[in-house]
Amino acid sequence: MDDAKKTQLAVTATRVRMGILEGVYNAKSGHPGGSLSIADYLTYLYFEEMNIDPKNPKWADRDRFVLSKGHCAPALYSVLAHRGYFPVEHLSTLRKLSSNLQGHPDMKGTPGVDMSSGSLGQGISAAVGMALAGKLDKKDFRVYTVLGDGEIQEGQVWEACMFAAAKKLDNLVGYVDNNNLQIDGTVEEVNSPYPIPEKFAAFGWHVIEIDGHDFDQIEKALAEAKTVKGKPTMIVAKSIKGKGVSYMENNVSWHGSAPKQEQYEIGMKELGDALAALEVQVNG
Protein backbone atom coordinates (compact mmCIF):
# COMPACT_ATOMS: atom_id res chain seq x y z
CA MET A 1 0.00 0.00 0.00
CA ASP A 2 1.40 3.39 -0.88
CA ASP A 3 1.75 6.10 1.72
CA ALA A 4 -0.94 8.32 0.19
CA LYS A 5 -3.53 5.57 0.39
CA LYS A 6 -2.47 4.66 3.91
CA THR A 7 -2.71 8.27 5.03
CA GLN A 8 -6.10 8.67 3.42
CA LEU A 9 -7.35 5.56 5.21
CA ALA A 10 -5.97 6.92 8.49
CA VAL A 11 -7.79 10.19 7.87
CA THR A 12 -11.06 8.35 7.29
CA ALA A 13 -10.56 6.07 10.30
CA THR A 14 -9.89 9.12 12.48
CA ARG A 15 -13.11 10.72 11.28
CA VAL A 16 -14.87 7.43 11.99
CA ARG A 17 -13.47 7.52 15.54
CA MET A 18 -14.72 11.08 16.00
CA GLY A 19 -18.16 9.87 14.87
CA ILE A 20 -18.04 7.09 17.45
CA LEU A 21 -17.25 9.54 20.22
CA GLU A 22 -19.91 11.96 18.97
CA GLY A 23 -22.57 9.25 19.08
CA VAL A 24 -21.69 7.75 22.43
CA TYR A 25 -21.22 11.15 24.07
CA ASN A 26 -24.61 12.41 22.91
CA ALA A 27 -26.33 9.16 23.83
CA LYS A 28 -24.68 9.28 27.27
CA SER A 29 -24.29 5.53 26.86
CA GLY A 30 -22.90 2.94 24.48
CA HIS A 31 -19.71 1.01 23.86
CA PRO A 32 -16.81 3.21 22.85
CA GLY A 33 -13.89 0.88 23.68
CA GLY A 34 -14.68 -1.97 21.32
CA SER A 35 -15.98 0.44 18.69
CA LEU A 36 -12.67 2.27 18.61
CA SER A 37 -10.73 -1.00 18.39
CA ILE A 38 -12.47 -2.03 15.14
CA ALA A 39 -12.52 1.42 13.51
CA ASP A 40 -9.50 0.73 11.30
CA TYR A 41 -10.75 -2.64 10.06
CA LEU A 42 -14.26 -1.37 9.35
CA THR A 43 -12.85 1.64 7.56
CA TYR A 44 -10.78 -0.60 5.31
CA LEU A 45 -13.71 -2.95 4.67
CA TYR A 46 -16.17 -0.24 3.71
CA PHE A 47 -13.79 2.08 1.85
CA GLU A 48 -11.51 -0.40 0.08
CA GLU A 49 -12.69 -3.98 0.30
CA MET A 50 -16.42 -4.40 -0.03
CA ASN A 51 -18.35 -4.29 -3.28
CA ILE A 52 -21.21 -2.03 -2.18
CA ASP A 53 -23.33 0.87 -3.35
CA PRO A 54 -24.43 3.30 -0.62
CA LYS A 55 -27.12 4.63 -2.96
CA ASN A 56 -28.53 1.13 -3.30
CA PRO A 57 -28.07 -0.51 0.11
CA LYS A 58 -30.31 -3.50 -0.74
CA TRP A 59 -28.48 -4.32 -4.01
CA ALA A 60 -28.82 -8.10 -4.29
CA ASP A 61 -25.23 -8.73 -5.43
CA ARG A 62 -23.55 -6.58 -2.81
CA ASP A 63 -21.00 -7.89 -0.35
CA ARG A 64 -22.53 -8.29 3.11
CA PHE A 65 -21.30 -7.30 6.54
CA VAL A 66 -22.59 -8.58 9.88
CA LEU A 67 -21.37 -6.95 13.09
CA SER A 68 -21.56 -10.03 15.28
CA LYS A 69 -20.29 -7.98 18.21
CA GLY A 70 -23.32 -5.77 17.74
CA HIS A 71 -22.69 -3.59 20.77
CA CYS A 72 -20.01 -1.86 18.70
CA ALA A 73 -22.76 -0.34 16.55
CA PRO A 74 -21.31 3.18 16.98
CA ALA A 75 -18.36 2.09 14.81
CA LEU A 76 -20.62 0.58 12.15
CA TYR A 77 -22.89 3.63 12.10
CA SER A 78 -19.94 6.00 11.83
CA VAL A 79 -18.44 4.05 8.93
CA LEU A 80 -21.79 3.83 7.16
CA ALA A 81 -22.37 7.56 7.59
CA HIS A 82 -18.93 8.48 6.33
CA ARG A 83 -19.38 6.10 3.40
CA GLY A 84 -22.55 7.93 2.41
CA TYR A 85 -25.41 5.71 3.60
CA PHE A 86 -26.86 8.52 5.70
CA PRO A 87 -25.74 11.97 6.90
CA VAL A 88 -22.84 12.11 9.37
CA GLU A 89 -24.95 14.55 11.42
CA HIS A 90 -27.27 11.67 12.31
CA LEU A 91 -24.55 10.06 14.42
CA SER A 92 -25.35 12.38 17.32
CA THR A 93 -28.89 10.93 17.43
CA LEU A 94 -27.58 7.52 18.53
CA ARG A 95 -29.88 5.77 21.03
CA LYS A 96 -32.46 8.58 20.95
CA LEU A 97 -36.17 7.77 20.71
CA SER A 98 -36.64 9.53 17.38
CA SER A 99 -33.50 8.04 15.81
CA ASN A 100 -33.10 5.06 13.52
CA LEU A 101 -29.73 4.39 15.15
CA GLN A 102 -30.64 1.80 17.77
CA GLY A 103 -28.29 0.77 20.58
CA HIS A 104 -27.55 -2.36 18.58
CA PRO A 105 -27.78 -2.71 14.77
CA ASP A 106 -31.31 -2.90 13.33
CA MET A 107 -31.51 -3.97 9.69
CA LYS A 108 -35.07 -2.73 9.41
CA GLY A 109 -34.28 0.85 10.37
CA THR A 110 -30.76 1.73 9.30
CA PRO A 111 -29.66 1.90 5.66
CA GLY A 112 -26.60 -0.27 5.10
CA VAL A 113 -27.12 -2.59 8.07
CA ASP A 114 -27.32 -6.05 6.52
CA MET A 115 -28.30 -7.91 9.69
CA SER A 116 -29.64 -7.01 13.09
CA SER A 117 -27.27 -8.14 15.81
CA GLY A 118 -26.33 -7.60 19.40
CA SER A 119 -27.09 -10.90 21.02
CA LEU A 120 -23.59 -12.32 20.94
CA GLY A 121 -22.87 -15.39 18.86
CA GLN A 122 -25.79 -14.94 16.51
CA GLY A 123 -24.24 -12.61 13.97
CA ILE A 124 -21.71 -15.10 12.73
CA SER A 125 -24.48 -17.68 12.20
CA ALA A 126 -26.42 -15.18 10.11
CA ALA A 127 -23.26 -14.41 8.13
CA VAL A 128 -22.80 -18.12 7.52
CA GLY A 129 -26.39 -18.27 6.25
CA MET A 130 -25.72 -15.39 3.86
CA ALA A 131 -22.55 -17.05 2.58
CA LEU A 132 -24.47 -20.28 2.04
CA ALA A 133 -27.14 -18.37 0.09
CA GLY A 134 -24.40 -16.92 -2.10
CA LYS A 135 -23.08 -20.40 -2.87
CA LEU A 136 -26.59 -21.76 -3.57
CA ASP A 137 -27.39 -18.90 -5.94
CA LYS A 138 -23.91 -19.05 -7.54
CA LYS A 139 -23.31 -15.40 -6.73
CA ASP A 140 -19.91 -13.83 -6.30
CA PHE A 141 -20.68 -11.69 -3.28
CA ARG A 142 -18.59 -12.13 -0.17
CA VAL A 143 -19.68 -11.99 3.45
CA TYR A 144 -17.73 -10.37 6.28
CA THR A 145 -18.34 -10.58 9.98
CA VAL A 146 -16.62 -9.16 13.05
CA LEU A 147 -16.56 -10.93 16.41
CA GLY A 148 -15.33 -9.91 19.81
CA ASP A 149 -12.73 -11.97 21.64
CA GLY A 150 -15.13 -12.23 24.56
CA GLU A 151 -17.94 -13.13 22.17
CA ILE A 152 -16.18 -16.33 21.14
CA GLN A 153 -16.99 -17.69 24.60
CA GLU A 154 -20.49 -18.17 23.19
CA GLY A 155 -21.01 -21.77 22.09
CA GLN A 156 -23.01 -20.69 19.07
CA VAL A 157 -19.87 -19.19 17.53
CA TRP A 158 -18.38 -22.65 17.35
CA GLU A 159 -21.59 -24.19 16.04
CA ALA A 160 -21.44 -21.66 13.23
CA CYS A 161 -17.73 -22.24 12.61
CA MET A 162 -18.18 -25.99 12.42
CA PHE A 163 -20.95 -25.58 9.85
CA ALA A 164 -19.11 -22.98 7.74
CA ALA A 165 -16.03 -25.18 7.43
CA ALA A 166 -18.08 -28.32 6.75
CA LYS A 167 -19.84 -26.52 3.90
CA LYS A 168 -16.56 -25.07 2.57
CA LEU A 169 -17.79 -21.48 2.64
CA ASP A 170 -14.72 -19.74 1.20
CA ASN A 171 -16.82 -16.62 0.51
CA LEU A 172 -16.91 -15.90 4.24
CA VAL A 173 -14.33 -13.86 6.15
CA GLY A 174 -14.50 -13.55 9.91
CA TYR A 175 -12.48 -11.23 12.11
CA VAL A 176 -11.81 -11.56 15.81
CA ASP A 177 -11.12 -8.23 17.47
CA ASN A 178 -8.66 -9.46 20.07
CA ASN A 179 -8.43 -6.42 22.31
CA ASN A 180 -8.17 -8.74 25.30
CA LEU A 181 -10.86 -7.04 27.36
CA GLN A 182 -14.46 -7.84 28.11
CA ILE A 183 -16.91 -6.34 30.62
CA ASP A 184 -15.71 -8.23 33.69
CA GLY A 185 -11.99 -7.93 32.98
CA THR A 186 -9.38 -9.41 30.69
CA VAL A 187 -10.59 -12.32 28.63
CA GLU A 188 -8.18 -14.64 30.50
CA GLU A 189 -9.51 -13.52 33.87
CA VAL A 190 -13.09 -14.11 32.82
CA ASN A 191 -12.87 -17.35 30.83
CA SER A 192 -9.86 -17.64 28.58
CA PRO A 193 -10.55 -18.21 24.88
CA TYR A 194 -6.81 -18.57 24.19
CA PRO A 195 -5.20 -19.82 22.05
CA ILE A 196 -7.57 -18.24 19.55
CA PRO A 197 -5.93 -18.93 16.16
CA GLU A 198 -5.44 -22.62 16.98
CA LYS A 199 -9.10 -22.99 17.89
CA PHE A 200 -10.35 -21.65 14.57
CA ALA A 201 -7.73 -23.69 12.70
CA ALA A 202 -8.95 -26.80 14.52
CA PHE A 203 -12.47 -25.94 13.35
CA GLY A 204 -11.26 -26.02 9.75
CA TRP A 205 -10.80 -22.32 9.06
CA HIS A 206 -7.89 -20.66 7.33
CA VAL A 207 -6.45 -18.38 9.99
CA ILE A 208 -4.46 -15.18 9.50
CA GLU A 209 -2.99 -13.25 12.43
CA ILE A 210 -2.54 -9.50 12.10
CA ASP A 211 -2.27 -6.20 13.92
CA GLY A 212 -5.79 -4.80 13.65
CA HIS A 213 -4.52 -1.23 13.39
CA ASP A 214 -2.08 -1.80 10.51
CA PHE A 215 -3.69 -1.10 7.14
CA ASP A 216 -0.95 -2.94 5.26
CA GLN A 217 -1.63 -6.10 7.25
CA ILE A 218 -5.41 -5.69 6.93
CA GLU A 219 -5.10 -5.33 3.16
CA LYS A 220 -2.80 -8.34 2.84
CA ALA A 221 -5.02 -10.51 5.02
CA LEU A 222 -8.15 -9.70 3.02
CA ALA A 223 -6.29 -10.32 -0.24
CA GLU A 224 -5.03 -13.64 1.08
CA ALA A 225 -8.56 -14.61 2.14
CA LYS A 226 -9.68 -14.22 -1.48
CA THR A 227 -7.11 -16.80 -2.59
CA VAL A 228 -8.24 -19.43 -0.06
CA LYS A 229 -10.45 -22.07 -1.64
CA GLY A 230 -12.69 -24.53 0.12
CA LYS A 231 -12.57 -23.03 3.61
CA PRO A 232 -13.63 -19.84 5.34
CA THR A 233 -11.00 -17.44 6.65
CA MET A 234 -10.73 -16.05 10.16
CA ILE A 235 -8.54 -13.00 10.68
CA VAL A 236 -7.43 -12.88 14.31
CA ALA A 237 -6.36 -9.32 15.04
CA LYS A 238 -4.50 -8.00 18.04
CA SER A 239 -6.03 -4.64 18.80
CA ILE A 240 -6.23 -1.93 21.40
CA LYS A 241 -9.54 -1.35 23.08
CA GLY A 242 -10.27 2.38 22.99
CA LYS A 243 -7.65 2.95 20.28
CA GLY A 244 -7.13 6.63 19.45
CA VAL A 245 -8.43 8.16 22.67
CA SER A 246 -5.58 8.10 25.17
CA TYR A 247 -7.50 7.62 28.40
CA MET A 248 -9.69 4.89 26.91
CA GLU A 249 -6.88 2.75 25.53
CA ASN A 250 -6.60 -0.68 27.18
CA ASN A 251 -8.95 0.45 29.92
CA VAL A 252 -11.81 -1.96 30.53
CA SER A 253 -13.96 0.69 32.18
CA TRP A 254 -14.59 2.14 28.70
CA HIS A 255 -16.23 -1.04 27.47
CA GLY A 256 -19.72 0.27 28.01
CA SER A 257 -19.67 3.79 29.35
CA ALA A 258 -19.88 7.22 27.77
CA PRO A 259 -17.43 10.07 28.27
CA LYS A 260 -18.48 13.10 30.30
CA GLN A 261 -18.28 16.49 28.59
CA GLU A 262 -14.70 17.21 29.62
CA GLN A 263 -13.57 13.72 28.63
CA TYR A 264 -15.40 14.06 25.34
CA GLU A 265 -13.65 17.32 24.62
CA ILE A 266 -10.26 15.81 25.43
CA GLY A 267 -10.98 12.86 23.15
CA MET A 268 -12.21 15.03 20.31
CA LYS A 269 -9.16 17.25 20.66
CA GLU A 270 -6.81 14.27 20.50
CA LEU A 271 -8.57 12.91 17.44
CA GLY A 272 -8.81 16.39 15.90
CA ASP A 273 -5.08 16.93 16.37
CA ALA A 274 -4.37 13.53 14.83
CA LEU A 275 -6.63 14.39 11.92
CA ALA A 276 -4.95 17.75 11.39
CA ALA A 277 -1.53 16.11 11.34
CA LEU A 278 -2.71 13.53 8.81
CA GLU A 279 -4.30 16.19 6.62
CA VAL A 280 -1.01 18.04 6.54
CA GLN A 281 0.51 14.84 5.10
CA VAL A 282 -2.30 14.54 2.54
CA ASN A 283 -2.00 18.13 1.44
CA GLY A 284 1.78 18.06 1.57
Add this chain to the structure above:
Amino acid sequence: MADVVKKATRDSYGAALVELGAKNPNLVVLDADLAAATKTGGFKKAYPDRFFDCGIAEGNMISLAAGLTAAGKLVFASSFAMFAAGRAFEQVRNAVGYTHLPVKIGATHAGLSVGEDGATHQCCEDIGLMRTIPGMTIINPADDVEARKAVFAAAEFDGPVYMRFGRLAVPTLFDESYDFQIGKGVQLAEGNDVTIVATGLMVGEAIKARELLANDGISARLINIHTIKPIDKDIIIKAAQETGAIVTTEEHNIIGGLGSAVCEVLSEACPTPVIRNGVEDTFGKSAPALEVLEYFGLTAQKIVAQAKQAIAMKK
Protein backbone atom coordinates in the same frame (compact mmCIF):
# COMPACT_ATOMS: atom_id res chain seq x y z
CA MET B 1 -64.49 -46.09 12.55
CA ALA B 2 -62.18 -48.65 10.99
CA ASP B 3 -62.02 -46.61 7.79
CA VAL B 4 -60.68 -43.48 9.50
CA VAL B 5 -57.45 -42.40 7.84
CA LYS B 6 -54.78 -41.45 10.34
CA LYS B 7 -51.62 -39.50 9.67
CA ALA B 8 -49.21 -37.58 11.84
CA THR B 9 -48.96 -33.91 10.93
CA ARG B 10 -45.16 -34.26 10.85
CA ASP B 11 -45.66 -36.59 7.89
CA SER B 12 -47.90 -33.99 6.26
CA TYR B 13 -45.18 -31.39 6.83
CA GLY B 14 -42.57 -33.57 5.17
CA ALA B 15 -44.82 -34.35 2.21
CA ALA B 16 -45.76 -30.69 1.74
CA LEU B 17 -42.10 -29.67 1.69
CA VAL B 18 -41.36 -32.15 -1.09
CA GLU B 19 -44.30 -30.80 -3.08
CA LEU B 20 -43.23 -27.23 -2.43
CA GLY B 21 -39.65 -28.02 -3.43
CA ALA B 22 -40.81 -29.01 -6.90
CA LYS B 23 -42.63 -25.72 -7.38
CA ASN B 24 -40.15 -23.40 -5.75
CA PRO B 25 -36.44 -23.78 -6.58
CA ASN B 26 -35.68 -21.07 -4.02
CA LEU B 27 -36.79 -23.28 -1.12
CA VAL B 28 -34.12 -24.42 1.33
CA VAL B 29 -34.79 -26.82 4.20
CA LEU B 30 -32.67 -26.98 7.35
CA ASP B 31 -32.73 -29.60 10.05
CA ALA B 32 -30.77 -30.33 13.21
CA ASP B 33 -30.05 -34.06 13.00
CA LEU B 34 -33.71 -35.02 13.18
CA ALA B 35 -34.61 -35.31 9.49
CA ALA B 36 -35.86 -38.87 9.98
CA ALA B 37 -38.17 -37.76 12.77
CA THR B 38 -39.28 -34.32 11.58
CA LYS B 39 -39.87 -35.92 8.15
CA THR B 40 -37.73 -33.41 6.28
CA GLY B 41 -35.89 -36.52 5.11
CA GLY B 42 -38.17 -36.70 2.07
CA PHE B 43 -37.04 -33.26 0.97
CA LYS B 44 -33.43 -34.22 1.68
CA LYS B 45 -33.77 -37.18 -0.65
CA ALA B 46 -35.59 -35.24 -3.39
CA TYR B 47 -33.48 -32.08 -3.26
CA PRO B 48 -30.15 -32.90 -1.62
CA ASP B 49 -28.57 -29.66 -2.86
CA ARG B 50 -31.17 -27.59 -1.04
CA PHE B 51 -31.19 -29.49 2.23
CA PHE B 52 -28.70 -28.72 4.97
CA ASP B 53 -28.28 -30.66 8.14
CA CYS B 54 -26.96 -28.25 10.73
CA GLY B 55 -26.26 -31.04 13.17
CA ILE B 56 -27.22 -30.85 16.79
CA ALA B 57 -26.94 -27.08 16.96
CA GLU B 58 -30.38 -25.52 16.90
CA GLY B 59 -29.30 -22.04 17.90
CA ASN B 60 -26.98 -21.80 14.94
CA MET B 61 -29.64 -23.25 12.66
CA ILE B 62 -32.17 -20.54 13.48
CA SER B 63 -29.76 -17.59 13.15
CA LEU B 64 -28.37 -19.17 9.99
CA ALA B 65 -31.91 -19.48 8.62
CA ALA B 66 -32.27 -15.75 9.21
CA GLY B 67 -29.07 -15.07 7.25
CA LEU B 68 -30.21 -17.27 4.36
CA THR B 69 -33.57 -15.51 4.36
CA ALA B 70 -31.95 -12.07 4.50
CA ALA B 71 -30.06 -13.07 1.35
CA GLY B 72 -33.28 -13.99 -0.43
CA LYS B 73 -33.89 -17.70 0.20
CA LEU B 74 -37.18 -19.23 1.37
CA VAL B 75 -36.17 -21.25 4.42
CA PHE B 76 -37.98 -23.87 6.48
CA ALA B 77 -35.96 -24.72 9.59
CA SER B 78 -36.96 -27.84 11.47
CA SER B 79 -36.44 -29.48 14.81
CA PHE B 80 -38.54 -30.71 17.69
CA ALA B 81 -40.68 -27.99 19.28
CA MET B 82 -38.65 -28.36 22.46
CA PHE B 83 -35.49 -27.25 20.67
CA ALA B 84 -36.86 -24.98 17.93
CA ALA B 85 -38.90 -22.88 20.35
CA GLY B 86 -37.20 -23.79 23.61
CA ARG B 87 -33.48 -24.18 23.06
CA ALA B 88 -33.41 -21.60 20.29
CA PHE B 89 -35.93 -19.18 21.78
CA GLU B 90 -33.55 -16.29 21.90
CA GLN B 91 -32.36 -16.90 18.34
CA VAL B 92 -35.98 -16.96 17.17
CA ARG B 93 -36.71 -13.82 19.13
CA ASN B 94 -33.75 -11.76 17.95
CA ALA B 95 -32.77 -13.13 14.53
CA VAL B 96 -36.27 -13.95 13.28
CA GLY B 97 -38.78 -11.99 15.36
CA TYR B 98 -36.97 -8.69 15.73
CA THR B 99 -35.83 -8.68 12.11
CA HIS B 100 -39.29 -9.86 10.98
CA LEU B 101 -37.50 -11.92 8.33
CA PRO B 102 -39.94 -14.40 6.74
CA VAL B 103 -38.25 -17.48 8.21
CA LYS B 104 -40.52 -20.53 8.53
CA ILE B 105 -39.99 -22.76 11.56
CA GLY B 106 -41.37 -26.28 11.33
CA ALA B 107 -41.51 -27.61 14.88
CA THR B 108 -42.50 -31.23 15.22
CA HIS B 109 -43.02 -33.50 18.23
CA ALA B 110 -44.96 -30.77 19.99
CA GLY B 111 -46.99 -31.54 23.10
CA LEU B 112 -47.58 -34.62 25.20
CA SER B 113 -48.24 -36.92 22.25
CA VAL B 114 -44.49 -37.38 21.83
CA GLY B 115 -45.31 -40.19 24.25
CA GLU B 116 -42.58 -42.50 25.46
CA ASP B 117 -39.67 -40.03 25.25
CA GLY B 118 -41.23 -38.23 28.18
CA ALA B 119 -41.17 -34.80 29.74
CA THR B 120 -37.81 -33.58 28.41
CA HIS B 121 -39.17 -33.83 24.88
CA GLN B 122 -42.87 -33.12 25.46
CA CYS B 123 -42.91 -29.41 24.76
CA CYS B 124 -46.06 -27.81 26.14
CA GLU B 125 -44.62 -24.32 26.35
CA ASP B 126 -43.80 -23.46 22.75
CA ILE B 127 -47.01 -21.63 21.88
CA GLY B 128 -46.59 -19.46 24.95
CA LEU B 129 -42.98 -18.70 24.08
CA MET B 130 -43.74 -17.89 20.46
CA ARG B 131 -46.85 -15.89 21.29
CA THR B 132 -44.83 -13.32 23.21
CA ILE B 133 -42.65 -12.53 20.20
CA PRO B 134 -44.04 -9.49 18.39
CA GLY B 135 -45.10 -10.19 14.82
CA MET B 136 -44.81 -13.97 15.07
CA THR B 137 -47.50 -16.03 13.35
CA ILE B 138 -48.27 -19.37 15.01
CA ILE B 139 -50.09 -22.20 13.27
CA ASN B 140 -51.11 -25.43 15.01
CA PRO B 141 -52.77 -27.72 12.45
CA ALA B 142 -55.31 -30.35 13.40
CA ASP B 143 -54.88 -32.94 10.67
CA ASP B 144 -53.10 -33.90 7.49
CA VAL B 145 -55.07 -31.60 5.19
CA GLU B 146 -54.74 -28.59 7.44
CA ALA B 147 -51.04 -29.24 8.01
CA ARG B 148 -50.23 -29.37 4.30
CA LYS B 149 -52.32 -26.30 3.56
CA ALA B 150 -50.60 -24.50 6.44
CA VAL B 151 -47.17 -25.21 4.94
CA PHE B 152 -48.21 -23.86 1.53
CA ALA B 153 -49.80 -20.78 3.12
CA ALA B 154 -46.72 -20.17 5.27
CA ALA B 155 -44.47 -20.35 2.21
CA GLU B 156 -46.46 -17.51 0.62
CA PHE B 157 -46.73 -15.49 3.82
CA ASP B 158 -44.58 -12.38 4.18
CA GLY B 159 -43.46 -12.74 7.77
CA PRO B 160 -42.03 -15.25 10.25
CA VAL B 161 -44.19 -18.30 10.93
CA TYR B 162 -43.93 -20.93 13.66
CA MET B 163 -45.69 -24.16 12.67
CA ARG B 164 -46.40 -26.88 15.20
CA PHE B 165 -46.70 -30.50 14.17
CA GLY B 166 -47.25 -33.74 16.04
CA ARG B 167 -45.61 -37.12 16.19
CA LEU B 168 -48.81 -39.09 16.76
CA ALA B 169 -50.95 -40.23 13.84
CA VAL B 170 -54.27 -38.39 14.10
CA PRO B 171 -57.53 -38.82 12.17
CA THR B 172 -57.91 -36.86 8.96
CA LEU B 173 -60.84 -34.52 9.58
CA PHE B 174 -60.99 -32.36 6.48
CA ASP B 175 -61.11 -32.96 2.75
CA GLU B 176 -59.12 -31.20 0.07
CA SER B 177 -61.81 -28.54 -0.40
CA TYR B 178 -61.11 -27.28 3.14
CA ASP B 179 -60.50 -23.54 3.05
CA PHE B 180 -57.42 -22.63 5.05
CA GLN B 181 -56.53 -19.00 5.61
CA ILE B 182 -53.88 -17.85 8.06
CA GLY B 183 -55.53 -15.98 10.94
CA LYS B 184 -59.03 -17.22 10.16
CA GLY B 185 -60.77 -19.50 12.64
CA VAL B 186 -63.10 -22.16 11.30
CA GLN B 187 -66.53 -22.90 12.72
CA LEU B 188 -66.90 -26.63 12.31
CA ALA B 189 -70.36 -26.98 13.84
CA GLU B 190 -73.26 -24.84 15.04
CA GLY B 191 -74.34 -24.75 18.67
CA ASN B 192 -76.05 -22.47 21.19
CA ASP B 193 -75.29 -23.61 24.73
CA VAL B 194 -71.50 -23.54 24.83
CA THR B 195 -68.57 -23.22 22.41
CA ILE B 196 -65.63 -25.57 22.28
CA VAL B 197 -62.58 -23.77 20.90
CA ALA B 198 -60.02 -26.38 19.90
CA THR B 199 -56.62 -26.48 18.26
CA GLY B 200 -54.29 -29.15 16.92
CA LEU B 201 -54.98 -32.77 17.74
CA MET B 202 -57.61 -31.73 20.29
CA VAL B 203 -59.94 -30.79 17.42
CA GLY B 204 -60.57 -34.51 16.96
CA GLU B 205 -61.40 -34.92 20.64
CA ALA B 206 -63.59 -31.82 20.51
CA ILE B 207 -65.66 -33.35 17.71
CA LYS B 208 -66.24 -36.40 19.92
CA ALA B 209 -67.02 -34.18 22.91
CA ARG B 210 -69.63 -32.31 20.91
CA GLU B 211 -71.37 -35.60 20.11
CA LEU B 212 -71.29 -36.64 23.77
CA LEU B 213 -72.75 -33.29 24.80
CA ALA B 214 -75.49 -33.67 22.22
CA ASN B 215 -76.41 -37.00 23.83
CA ASP B 216 -76.95 -35.03 27.03
CA GLY B 217 -79.10 -32.48 25.23
CA ILE B 218 -76.41 -29.80 25.11
CA SER B 219 -75.82 -27.95 21.87
CA ALA B 220 -72.12 -27.13 21.54
CA ARG B 221 -70.63 -24.92 18.90
CA LEU B 222 -67.23 -26.07 17.65
CA ILE B 223 -64.49 -23.75 16.46
CA ASN B 224 -61.07 -24.77 15.17
CA ILE B 225 -58.37 -22.20 15.82
CA HIS B 226 -55.41 -23.28 13.70
CA THR B 227 -53.77 -19.87 13.82
CA ILE B 228 -53.14 -19.07 17.45
CA LYS B 229 -51.48 -15.78 16.57
CA PRO B 230 -52.86 -13.57 15.21
CA ILE B 231 -55.99 -15.07 16.71
CA ASP B 232 -59.36 -14.66 15.01
CA LYS B 233 -61.00 -12.39 17.59
CA ASP B 234 -64.25 -12.01 15.68
CA ILE B 235 -65.16 -15.67 15.62
CA ILE B 236 -64.40 -15.99 19.36
CA ILE B 237 -66.31 -12.88 20.40
CA LYS B 238 -69.29 -13.93 18.28
CA ALA B 239 -69.28 -17.37 19.89
CA ALA B 240 -69.08 -15.83 23.36
CA GLN B 241 -71.98 -13.49 22.61
CA GLU B 242 -74.14 -16.22 21.13
CA THR B 243 -73.35 -19.16 23.43
CA GLY B 244 -72.29 -17.43 26.65
CA ALA B 245 -69.76 -20.07 27.72
CA ILE B 246 -66.46 -21.31 26.32
CA VAL B 247 -64.22 -24.29 26.83
CA THR B 248 -60.82 -24.25 25.16
CA THR B 249 -58.79 -27.35 24.48
CA GLU B 250 -55.16 -27.68 23.47
CA GLU B 251 -52.17 -29.97 23.78
CA HIS B 252 -50.20 -27.31 25.61
CA ASN B 253 -49.90 -25.76 29.02
CA ILE B 254 -53.13 -23.94 29.83
CA ILE B 255 -50.83 -21.03 30.64
CA GLY B 256 -49.72 -19.18 27.54
CA GLY B 257 -51.48 -21.10 24.81
CA LEU B 258 -54.90 -21.08 23.16
CA GLY B 259 -56.78 -20.89 26.45
CA SER B 260 -54.85 -17.83 27.51
CA ALA B 261 -55.27 -16.23 24.11
CA VAL B 262 -59.04 -16.75 24.18
CA CYS B 263 -59.27 -15.35 27.72
CA GLU B 264 -57.26 -12.30 26.64
CA VAL B 265 -59.67 -11.63 23.79
CA LEU B 266 -62.81 -12.13 25.85
CA SER B 267 -61.76 -10.33 29.03
CA GLU B 268 -61.37 -7.14 27.03
CA ALA B 269 -64.17 -7.53 24.51
CA CYS B 270 -66.85 -9.76 26.01
CA PRO B 271 -66.24 -11.16 29.51
CA THR B 272 -67.48 -14.74 29.41
CA PRO B 273 -66.84 -17.91 31.47
CA VAL B 274 -63.91 -19.79 29.93
CA ILE B 275 -62.68 -23.19 31.14
CA ARG B 276 -59.34 -24.26 29.77
CA ASN B 277 -58.71 -27.88 28.91
CA GLY B 278 -55.04 -28.68 28.46
CA VAL B 279 -51.89 -29.46 30.38
CA GLU B 280 -52.46 -28.04 33.83
CA ASP B 281 -49.11 -26.36 34.43
CA THR B 282 -47.20 -29.58 34.88
CA PHE B 283 -44.56 -31.65 33.08
CA GLY B 284 -45.44 -34.72 31.04
CA LYS B 285 -44.63 -38.38 31.58
CA SER B 286 -43.34 -41.33 29.58
CA ALA B 287 -45.97 -43.67 28.19
CA PRO B 288 -47.63 -44.40 24.87
CA ALA B 289 -49.12 -41.15 23.55
CA LEU B 290 -52.79 -41.98 24.00
CA GLU B 291 -52.19 -43.07 27.58
CA VAL B 292 -50.37 -39.85 28.33
CA LEU B 293 -53.11 -37.73 26.80
CA GLU B 294 -55.71 -39.56 28.85
CA TYR B 295 -53.65 -39.32 32.04
CA PHE B 296 -53.45 -35.55 31.69
CA GLY B 297 -57.13 -35.14 30.81
CA LEU B 298 -56.80 -34.29 27.15
CA THR B 299 -59.87 -36.29 26.27
CA ALA B 300 -63.39 -35.81 24.97
CA GLN B 301 -64.78 -36.89 28.36
CA LYS B 302 -62.87 -34.18 30.20
CA ILE B 303 -63.93 -31.57 27.63
CA VAL B 304 -67.55 -32.60 28.23
CA ALA B 305 -67.19 -32.16 31.97
CA GLN B 306 -65.49 -28.81 31.52
CA ALA B 307 -68.13 -27.65 29.03
CA LYS B 308 -70.82 -28.39 31.63
CA GLN B 309 -68.76 -26.49 34.20
CA ALA B 310 -68.61 -23.48 31.86
CA ILE B 311 -72.34 -23.63 31.22
CA ALA B 312 -72.98 -23.71 34.99
CA MET B 313 -71.00 -20.49 35.33
CA LYS B 314 -73.34 -18.59 33.01
CA LYS B 315 -75.22 -15.87 34.83
